Each structure stands twice: as C-alpha cells, then as structure tokens.
Amino acid sequence: MKRLFDLSVAVVAAVFLAIPFLMVMLAVRLTSPGPALYWSDRVGRHNRIFRMPKFRSMRIDTPAVATHLLSDPDQWLTPIGSFLRKSSLDELPQLWSILKGDMSLVGPRPALFNQHDLIALRTEAGVHTLVPGLTGWAQVNGRDELPIPQKVQLDTQYLQQRSFLFDLRILWMTAVKVLARDGVSH
Template sequence: MKRFFDFFLAIVVTAIFLLPLVIVALAVFVTSRGPVLYWSDRVGRNNRIFKMPKFRSMRVGTPAMATHLLSEPGQYLTPIGSFLRKSSLDELPQLWSIFVGDMSFVGPRPALFNQQDLIGLRAQYGVHVLLPGLTGWAQVNGRDELPVPAKVQLDVEYLQRRSFWFDIRILWLTFVKVLRREGVTH
C-alpha cells in the first residue's frame, strides 16, 4: 500500500511541480557552473548505498559532508543556493528516487555515506530496515537543528508508530514547515 501511495503521489507532485522543476533547473544552470543536479551517495534501506539527486545548491568542489560540519558553509553556496535550501526546492529531484523505489515520501532522511555515527545508531536501533524518506518525523521536529542521537530517537519513534495516517500527518506538518521555512540553517 505504501509503495502504491508513494508512486501515485510522486506522479501528482511531479505534475504540479513540473514548471517549477524546469524553472529551478534553468536558474541553477544560469547562476553557477557545473551540473544542474548533484547526485549524492546516500544510505538507503538495509544500509545499501544509492545515488540521490538534488538541485545543486553548493559550488562544485564542496566537500561531501553534512553542511553543519563545514566551516563557514555559506562560502560554498551558489548564488541561489540559500534560497533553494530554505525553500526546499533543492529536494524536488528526489521524486526520482521515490519513482525508482530508493525512497519513500515519509521515512528517516537518508544519511550521507560518511555519516558513520548516524548510520551506526540507526542500525543499532533497527531503523536501517526502513526505506528513507523525502521527509520524516525528525524533519518536522527539528530538521537541521537536531543532534544525531535526537534524530535517531525520533526515527525509532517513527519505526514504532508508522502507519498511513501518521505519514499523512508528517506530510502535512512538512508542508507547514516548508511554507514557514522552519528548521533550515543554510
């Protein structure tokens, strides 16, 4: 049921956001050199690595690490990078990952391949069995502001409470947070 819902919703969201997808792609292309999409190595279900696309908001050559770990992350942003991140428009290409089954709309956010602390804690608590999500319970409860142990505890809570209606609640809360631009540091 969840896979069918994800696939159906991905079609609807893609149709709604087709024009913004094209506009953002053109804006990224025009405002900075390099590819429009950044394909990030991420950790998926059962700790399998997959390639996750995002609109490129950072300059070519930025170290592959969590933004909060960069010294002066603002220096790496493209001219429209801050806007893309705060508006979450950089996340739209992840619809592709939902289409191909690497991600769901709701689940723990996929860790970067080198976030060993997050990957290890998720495996320890059994969260690694979940398909990662475009959004999740941790995202609507703090997003970038949460330390790793707090994220994992929220991921565990999602694992225990997951249901269709809980996913709907998380999607609604995500919509509200994105409109308010809450929880994004850069």
C-alpha cells in the same frame, strides 16, 4: 499500500511541478558553473548505498560532507543556493528516488554515505530496515537543528508508530514547516 501511495503522489507531483522543476534547473545553470543536479551517495534501506539527486545549491568544489561539518557553509553556496535550501526546492529531484523505490515520501532522511555515527546508531536501533523518506518524523521535529542521537530517537519512534495516518500527519506537518521555512539551515 505505502508504495502505491508514494508512486501516486510522486507521479502527480512530478507532473504538477514540471514547469517549476525546469525553471529551477535553468536558474541553477545560469547562476553557477556545473550541472543543475547534484547526485550524492546516500544510505538507503538495509544500509544499501544509492544515488540521490538534489538541485545543486553548493559550488561544485564543495567537500562531500554534511553541511554542518563545513567550517563556513555560506562560502560554498551558489548565488541561489540559500534560497533553494530555505524553500526546500533543492529537494524536488528526489521525486525520482521515490519513483525508483530508493525512497518513500515519509521515512528517516537518508544519511550521507560518510555519516558513520548516524548510520551506526540507526542500525543499532533497527531504523536501517526502513526505506528513507523525503521527509520524516525527525524532520518535522527539528530538521537540521537536531543532534544525531535525538534524530535517531525520533526515527525509532517513527519505526515503532508508523502507519498511514501517521505518514499523513508528517506530510501535513512538513508542508506547514516548509511554508514557514522552519528549522532550515542555510
């Protein structure tokens, strides 16, 4: 049922957001050199690596590390990068990953391939058995501001309590947080 729900919502969202998607693509291309999409290697279910697209909010020469590990993340942002991140518009291309089955609407956010501490803690807690999500329980409870052990604790709570109604609650909370731009860094 979860996969059918994911597919249905992703298809409807893709159709509904087609024009904004094209507008953001064009804005990224016009404001900085390089492609509109950035494909990053992420850790999926059972720690399998997959390629996840995002609208590019950082310059093409940015090191491939989590944003919080950069000494001055703002220096790497494109002219519209901050807006894309604060509005979460940079996440729209992940609908492709949902359609493909690499991601779900709700689950733990996919770790970067080089976030070894996060990957190890999730594996130890059994969270690696879940399909990663566009949003998740940790996302709505702190997003970028949470330390890794606390993220894993919340991911573990999701693993233990997951249900269709819990997913709907997380999706609702996500919409509220995105509209309020709550917990977004850079």
